[in-house]
Amino acid sequence: MGLFTKPIKSLDDLFVHTLEDIYYAENQIASTLPTMIEKASNEELRDAFRHHLEETKGHVKRLERVFEMSHQSVRGVDCPAIDGIINEAKEVVGDCDDETVRDAAMLSAAQAVEHYEMTRYGTLIAFAKQLGRNDCVSVLEETLVEEKAADARLSGIASHNVNRKAA
Ligand code: FE
Numbered sequence: 794m795g796l797f798t799k800p801i802k803s804l805d806d807l808f809v810h811t812l813e814d815i816y817y818a819e820n821q822i823a824s825t826l827p828t829m830i831e832k833a834s835n836e837e838l839r840d841a842f843r844h845h846l847e848e849t850k851g852h853v854k855r856l857e858r859v860f861e862m863s864h865q866s867v868r869g870v871d872c873p874a875i876d877g878i879i880n881e882a883k884e885v886v887g888d889c890d891d892e893t894v895r896d897a898a899m900l901s902a903a904q905a906v907e908h909y910e911m912t913r914y915g916t917l918i919a920f921a922k923q924l925g926r927n928d929c930v931s932v933l934e935e936t937l938v939e940e941k942a943a944d945a946r947l948s949g950i951a952s953h954n955v956n957r958k959a960a
């Protein structure tokens with residue numbers, strides 16, 4: 794068991810732990826995206842990051858609602874997975890000399906983040922369904938739809954724009 798974390802004894806506890814994990818991750822993403830917007834040289838990519846930053850702030854708000862609906866205090870727990878994805882991205886991006894290649898690196902890192910989020914929301918939705926928490930299911934699904942759309946938009950930008958320019 795990690796330091797300062799609560800024991801996980803039931804699926805309910807695991808649901809709350811996963812909420813705390815993604816709450817931490819969403820906050821890390823919200824604080825990293827402004828740097829990515831600054832560093833992106835491609836206008837379309839920058840626009841996608843800007844749009845997703847606004848959505849991400851909404852994801853944080855929705856999670857706060859789910860905590861409240863679950864009668865839990867709003868808190869995050871360290872998520873070494875998202876920290877790892879972000880740190881790896883910073884290293885790779887820092888090693889890119891060419892701005893078009895840097896854009897491709899940032900885009901691919903952003904997709905790694907989206908996929909992490911998609912697994913977490915997918916799991917939270919499955920747990921909430923099992924626990925009969927349909928009120929939570931619909932709120933979590935709103936965010937999952939936006940994460941998937943963000944990922945699909947990035948795939949499109951990669952293939953028709955950013956990767957081409959980097960090649
Ligand atoms: Fe998100």
Ligand code: FE
Nearest residue numbers: 814872873874
């Ligand atoms: Fe995590």
Ligand code: ZN
Nearest residue numbers: 907910940943
């Ligand atoms: Zn996202």
